[in-house]
Amino acid sequence: MSIKKPIWQHPFGYAESFIISFGILSVGFILEFILPKTQSTLVFPLNLILGISFFVLLVVSHFLFRKTKIHSFLSGIPLTIALVSSLSFLVILMGILPQVSSHKTGLIQQLGLNQMTSSYPFLMINVLLLIVLAFVSLRKTFPFKLKNWGFVCSHWGLWIVIFAGGLGSGDLRRLKMDVYENKIELQSYDENKKLYEMPLAIKLKDFLIDEFNPKLAIVENETGKLYEAQKPSMIMIEKGLHCDLQSWKIQVEEFYVASGRAGDRYYQLADFGAAPAAKVQAISPQNDTLQGWISCGSFNRPHESLKLNDQFSLVMTVPEPKRFSSVVTFYTPDGKKQDATLEVNKPVTVNGWKIYQLSYDDKMGRYSNKSILEVVRDPWQPYVYLGIFMMMIGAVYMFWKGRETIRE
Structure with missing residues (x-):
């Protein structure tokens, strides 16, 4: 007959892990409810300095405390599963509730459920998940064994995805530009109609539309x-x-x-x-x-x-529009010109900016002389892609190795 372990007695298991995760979510929602809403985000180079400092602190903490009970708990499976479950819960809420800014003062807005990625609970869960993933990955990396490379690759890949995605949110720019035929446009605007001057100019040579x-x-x-x-x-x-x-x-x-x-x-x-x-x-x-x-x-x-x-x-x-596109010319600060045709879901990259065909003046229809473009800059995106690639490589290797083990 098995004896049930009292709660909060080492080693901590699933019960303690899920209680801690629930507590973090609760504290995050309380902070979101009582603290004033701010739009400030970390941008380069402050986010890079903070990220490097955070990673160095994790590495130092791992080597100093790797034999302690708290390190064992933080790098254990129960807490990992509890945190992933909590993050999945937040992601499900993101899929159910519209993620748009609002001037309303309802409970959804007060708890930050309409802007989940910038809310306190989302931030706190992700930070703790980064700590757990780092300790798990460092434990398998040092000392390194060749048979563990798939595990190490996939876990570090996931860590890079969360790390780069979180720190890079402040440097992400998603703006719109209204360009008119035979005119050069330099200004863009955000969802609040705030104007920004772009480091490149766009001239609309022709707007083409085919209709059903x-x-x-x-x-x-x-x-x-x-x-x-x-x-x-x-x-x-x-x-x-x-x-x-x-x-x-x-x-x-x-x-x-x-x-x-x-x-x-x-x-x-x-x-x-x-x-x-x-x-x-x-x-x-x-x-x-x-x-x-x-x-x-x-x-x-x-x-x-x-x-x-x-x-x-x-x-x-x-x-209804069947297909619409914009024939444009890009002008960059170094004096170069680049001609391109923008179509929906076929962006063009110029000086680190991705330019998408978004819409047009639907009141004018086929006679529109205005094209609405979306300009996006995400300097951290390559690192997110690197992390995803590492996860895929590690997962494929572990799947292949697992099948080989079963055959043996």
Whole structure:
């Protein structure tokens, strides 16, 4: 019959580890609740100095106290699992709750749950996890044995990911730039519309956009809401289209991607602001036939719908973008020029900045002369990638070694 060990008696196990982790989370949330909110973060070179000092302190502490009970507990499996569980809990909260700054004063904002990565509980758990990982990794590194290199590589990789990700958050810059055709732009802005002068200039030479054809839809006359009694609720327009939309039979007799109205009809027109239009015929469930023109309009053209009855109208939706891109020229302080085409999810890197195609003036649509770019600088990112690569190499080796051991 096994005898249950009293709690808080060495060696500490899972119970003590989870109590400590819960206590750290509680203290972190209390600090977040009572202390005033600050936006200050460590930036280069202070974060680098602090990081090096922290690492040196860990190494010295390891060699001075590696034979003590506290070091044994800090480098043990129970505390590691408890801390990883606590960190996983915080990450789950991050996935559930929107991580955006807010001027509200509710409980979520007071506990920092809307900005988890800069909150006290997240910081405290990560610092203790760094201590634990460092002691575990140092214990396997000194003295070094070749058979342990996979374990050492993966654990140091995880330590580098957490270390570089935490310290580098202050140097991360994620800004937006509004660039206009044939104009050079130097200024960017953050989410609070605070302006920053960039160390590079961007000129928009051309903004290109391809759109899908607009769609047919039926809306309620009183509310303007989409009527979705049956699926599909919207159908893409094509010339000669015959379809059933809700209870009506629809035929598209004419369709123009760009047009203008003259008299009682629309004509194809290649003009600035020309809008899509279609001549349609609608047959009701009672076999009543209606015919007319519909258009989604544009920034300088009104929209037009076909009233089906007192309740519903047939409308054309605004075309959705299929692909949009910006042809730009970058100017750097050293006098160099670089031409590039920016597309969504295809960034271009210039002088350490990654420039992404983000959006455009959706009110102008295909006639937009403004492109909205996102400019990102993260000097610590290569070290995070290095840590991830080390984790992958170590994990693959340990998996291969484990299979070899099983076969033996």
